[in-house]
Amino acid sequence: xxxxxxxxxxxxxxxxxxxxxxxxxxxxxxxxxxxxxxxxxxxxxxxxxxxxxxxxxxxxxxxxxxxxxxxxxxxxxxxxxxxxxxxxxxxxxxxxxx
Numbered sequence: 001x002x003x004x005x006x007x008x009x010x011x012x013x014x015x016x017x018x019x020x021x022x023x024x025x026x027x028x029x030x031x032x033x034x035x036x037x038x039x040x041x042x043x044x045x046x047x048x049x050x051x052x053x054x055x056x057x058x059x060x061x062x063x064x065x066x067x068x069x070x071x072x073x074x075x076x077x078x079x080x081x082x083x084x085x086x087x088x089x090x091x092x093x094x095x096x097x098x
Contacts, residue, residue, distance in 0.1 A: 011049035014091050022093050043089035054079040
């Protein structure tokens with residue numbers, strides 16, 4: 001257990017959560033923000049943490065073997081696409097529904 005920025009945990013929604021439920025993932029972000037308009041600062045951190053997680057997933061996947069590497073690589077590339085190669089801070093799966 002450790003302490004950290006909760007947005008760091010929320011970015012995992014874009015990596016794992018959207019594979020199961022986009023509406024749930026959107027609801028988690030909206031709920032964290034209290035239903036208020038989401039700030040530019042939130043999305044900048046979300047994108048930064050998403051990029052960090054996507055890049056590190058290649059390394060983690062390689063350590064775990066070919067099958068895990070292939071899976072995590074696909075997930076990471078989905079994150080890059082969702083953020084238009086990080087030209088966008090707000091992921092596509094959130095922008096398209098909102």
